[in-house]
Amino acid sequence: MPGAVLMTDISEGVAAMNAKRTVSDEQKAYFINNRVPGTAFQFPAKQYKDKRRPSGFMSRHCCSEWFDKFDFVGYSVAMDGIFCLSCVLFPMPAHKGNRANVLITSPYQNWKDAQADLTNHTTLQYHLDSKDKMNAFLQTMDKPRCRVDQILSQGARQTVERNRRFLESIIRCLELCGRHGIALRGHRDDGTPLEDTNMSTNMGNFKALIKLVSRTDEDLKKHLQSCPKTATYISKTTQNDLLQCIADFVQGKIVEEVKGQAAGSYYAVIADKVTDCSNWEQLGIVLRYVKDNAKDYRRRNCRRLAWILTNAGARPMMAQVTWPENKEVLPINSSLKSCI
Numbered sequence: 001m002p003g004a005v006l007m008t009d010i011s012e013g014v015a016a017m018n019a020k021r022t023v024s025d026e027q028k029a030y031f032i033n034n035r036v037p038g039t040a041f042q043f044p045a046k047q048y049k050d051k052r053r054p055s056g057f058m059s060r061h062c063c064s065e066w067f068d069k070f071d072f073v074g075y076s077v078a079m080d081g082i083f084c085l086s087c088v089l090f091p092m093p094a095h096k097g098n099r100a101n102v103l104i105t106s107p108y109q110n111w112k113d114a115q116a117d118l119t120n121h122t123t124l125q126y127h128l129d130s131k132d133k134m135n136a137f138l139q140t141m142d143k144p145r146c147r148v149d150q151i152l153s154q155g156a157r158q159t160v161e162r163n164r165r166f167l168e169s170i171i172r173c174l175e176l177c178g179r180h181g182i183a184l185r186g187h188r189d190d191g192t193p194l195e196d197t198n199m200s201t202n203m204g205n206f207k208a209l210i211k212l213v214s215r216t217d218e219d220l221k222k223h224l225q226s227c228p229k230t231a232t233y234i235s236k237t238t239q240n241d242l243l244q245c246i247a248d249f250v251q252g253k254i255v256e257e258v259k260g261q262a263a264g265s266y267y268a269v270i271a272d273k274v275t276d277c278s279n280w281e282q283l284g285i286v287l288r289y290v291k292d293n294a295k296d297y298r299r300r301n302c303r304r305l306a307w308i309l310t311n312a313g314a315r316p317m318m319a320q321v322t323w324p325e326n327k328e329v330l331p332i333n334s335s336l337k338s339c340i
């Protein structure tokens with residue numbers, strides 16, 4: 001979990017590693033950066049037998065100089081012992097035999113022979129391997145740009161941004177065709193607009209528009225030049241999918257506007273039919289409602305909206321709407337000029 005540092009003493013990290021629990025990179029960096037107690041800390045002393053002393057004992061404790069000499073050592077205040085941070089946090093298998101327990105799974109507390117033992121530890125191959133790993137870790141933590149996960153996430157982010165840019169261009173072409181009632185497809189709708197096409201073959205308005213836009217839109221042009229044939233995002237299937245997304249979005253916004261009216265969720269439906277040039281009867285459905293607190297009407301051409309609104313809890317009203325502030329009665333059938 002990024003940014004989560006829950007353990008403060010290296011002995012907790014040792015317990016976690018021994019239990020094979022995941023220790024985050026941030027947590028490892030915390031242990032390394034806080035491996036030495038503060039200057040005000042006094043290391044607890046231990047008594048060692050010493051015949052040269054009149055008392056027969058000598059007091060010894062962990063020394064702060066050791067942390068300068070052995071940069072892989074971390075002190076555990078809770079256990080009054082030291083651990084090898086590289087062997088604990090970045091364990092590598094031993095080439096021969098097993099790794100030592102002291103310094104890795106249990107704290108080192110023999111202050112009498114500490115320097116010699118730590119020097120000896122630095123010669124072990126598994127320690128050297130772990131140390132290399134820890135150094136590489138510190139380098140990448142210091143330079144986030146070099147971190148593989150950062151590089152990968154940055155690359156993924158750039159790809160997403162690039163994809164959004166060319167997809168936006170495609171959607172804008174669709175939107176233009178939709179707003180102006182321009183048919184999308186021609187006789188042949190396969191292939192990409194950048195391919196050489198026979199002039200006698202009509203590629204359709206949408207793809208002709210895409211070809212025109214790609215002359216100045218570098219992202220779209222690169223996409224069309226390099227995309228796999230199964231991921232052009234301009235096929236008839238994708239056109240329909242995108243149109244459906246746009247329709248769902250527009251309908252959602254209209255439902256939101258109707259339900260958010262100050263006068264209540266009232267609306268009116270007007271329907272009329274007309275016969276087109278091919279003798280097919282076309283039924284136009286218009287939805288009318290009051291927008292915000294302004295006294296203007298909104299009129300939307302919709303086919304399924306009345307059904308959607310009824311299911312969404314809006315109340316159909318065909319006669320009139322009562323304005324709550326000035327009690328003015330606004331006949332639904334008036335002010336058609338102000339409708340949009």
Ligand SMILES: [Zn+2]
Nearest residue numbers: 084086087127
């Ligand atoms: Zn080590």
